[in-house]
Amino acid sequence: MFTSKSELFLNFVQLFPHPDCVLSLSKTIIKNRIRANTNKKISNIMAEKKAIQILEIAKNSYPAVSQNDVLCDQLKAYAKRYQELLQQKECCINKMVFIAEQRAEYSIILSLPGIEPNTAVRLMSEIGDITRFANNKQLNAYAGIDIRRFQSGKTFYKDKINKGGNKHLRKLLFLIIQNMIKLRCYGRNHNIEYYDKLKTQSYNKCHKVASIACVNKLLKLLLHLITHNIHYDYRLAA
Template identity: 70%
Template sequence: MKHVIAFDVSMGKSYMVIYSALKKCIFEGEINHSRPDFISLKHRIEELTESYGEQPYIVFESTGVYSRQLERFMNENGFTFCPLNPLEAKLQCDSLRIHKTDKSDAHKLALTHFSTNRLNRKGTEELFLQLKSLSRFYSELDDELSVIRNRMHKVIQQTFPELEKIFTTKSDLFLNIVQLFPHPDLVLLHSKTVIKNKIRKCTEKNISPARAEKKALQLLEAARISYPAVSSSDVLCEQLKSYARRYQELLSSKERCIDDMVRLAQNRIEYHILLSFPGIGPNTAVRLIAEIGDIRRFDNNRQLNAFAGIDIRRYQSGKTFYKDKINKRGNKHLRKLLYIIVQNMIRHRRLGIITLSNTTIN
């Protein structure tokens, strides 16, 4: 049995213990996540490796952003290590954990490593780390878009509510018109021809003069009958313009984010396999790869289901039976993405059947 080095990771530091093959603690102490302390740690690991002819086991609980520095150190120096997710660490250490401190957690992780079969790995490929970061950034942008959209709707109901009936609220044309005419009084300052030309300039799509004129007439009519809650000089008009600009910025950032992910993943074989599935496009394919990571680390589909948290949770005691549910103990981002993908597949299947029926009828 090898030596075991265990870490209890916290913000900016870790509590480290080293146990010999005889399960005796030969070192314990706190290390900072700094270059000098990591250099000392590297020398300590190399000394143990040279003395006993094999690298010691290294185990720690993966605590999100706090453990990333330690993971990078292990990856860059080529050390194999065992990162445990918090639930796994809790289940394995609960039988021994009487009181909880950083010191006791590190000791329990080390001691349970002697009796638990844990898989070591030699770092995560940088590609998957980059994809995961981009995927989480994409989710943050999406959440912010939802917030801005709700704020924009709240304000526009007070300044010029008819705009949401004339234009598609998520279109670039709508967002540009909102910035030009946040209030109906601003529309009435211009003629039909001026408004028509502004509408044609407000979109990159090749909108016809006739359609632009129709929208201009609708806008003028809406401005004449509109009775907003505020005047054109109210601060809400400026707020609305600011929200519209921010919404456009977020949409552009989302597009760039997906472009970066596609550029990173386009040479992976799994990317092209996923694209062959109906209902999966470049957007969902790259985000699926980002959230799953290297799929080859899973031995079977049950492990992948558990990672996503969609494995079945069953409860039966005596004559009491509960309806089967999914565990939801896994990657919530992956579960949400899978739900979207399944919806797309159902939609594609329905449209496919309709098309087939139309073809048959014709």
């Protein structure tokens, strides 16, 4: 009904930390509170629908404490503190974007489908100066996705990624690929076409293996684009 990081959710938890706080109010009051506690435009119909859902959930809940319990006060305090931290995070990211806009690679990274300013500045901060890598193999090793092979006599073990590099970068790159997969309908993307190719019957790679292979392709593409100072163009990319 609400995402746990949304402003509306955190405001709502502070207003109504207990089901009884909701049950004592009418549907109209709850609807108006919903509309008043979000910066997003929400219609009367949608707000009323959410109000009905909230009342239904409150009726079917079985709280372990009363609405006057100290745990309700703690919940309100935690929600407020979490909200403050999210605001600080957003402020920090905005400052990072302002600094990143002065660098040439920022616009190049943004030219890739599925990458927004938030992701772009995080990627830049984790990689640093990408031109210091002589080739994509060094960049793969830095991200920890280079292949580690085990062999004992005539026995060959399944290849695995090294996981010895920057784990934050590795996680971020994996999430970027997942976003690209979700947003495939908004434009053609060579990385996603490569993912689909790996998932076909002849290759039949599992989702995680195919995603890591796409991370490898993405890093190679990023290194090429930034080194040569060119933006991503599906018609030109190989």
